[in-house]
Amino acid sequence: MKKKVTLYYNPRCSKCREALCLLEEKGVEPEIVEYLKTPPTEKELKDLLKKLGLKPADLLRKKEPFFEKKFKNKKFSDAEWIKVMSKNPILIERPIAIEGNKAIIGRPPQNVITLLK
Numbered sequence: 671m672k673k674k675v676t677l678y679y680n681p682r683c684s685k686c687r688e689a690l691c692l693l694e695e696k697g698v699e700p701e702i703v704e705y706l707k708t709p710p711t712e713k714e715l716k717d718l719l720k721k722l723g724l725k726p727a728d729l730l731r732k733k734e735p736f737f738e739k740k741f742k743n744k745k746f747s748d749a750e751w752i753k754v755m756s757k758n759p760i761l762i763e764r765p766i767a768i769e770g771n772k773a774i775i776g777r778p779p780q781n782v783i784t785l786l787k
Contacts, residue, residue, distance in 0.1 A: 688776075698786065705764070
């Protein structure tokens with residue numbers, strides 16, 4: 671039975687493209703979510719964080735220039751960070767592969783293969 675994998679993806683990101691290629695090499699055609707065009711809702715982010723086993727602050731791209739300009743050294747609650755990421759999806763680490771109740775950040779991209787085991 672084929673696994674249903676969803677990939678949070680940015681086509682301009684080399685790590686995302688690499689993760690997609692790795693999945694396709696394994697015969698997986700993931701559902702692509704271009705999260706910059708279709709940002710996750712706060713509820714979707716909460717579900718995603720639960721699958722990842724992470725806190726909102728762990729999902730932030732802290733080296734992203736927009737983060738450094740607007741949010742560096744800010745202290746927010748988990749709920750506030752979720753709201754910030756939903757409104758500013760550029761801050762969400764990528765790629766993220768999701769399969770069932772599991773999810774993994776594809777950094778390095780080879781991490782996505784662990785979902786297939």
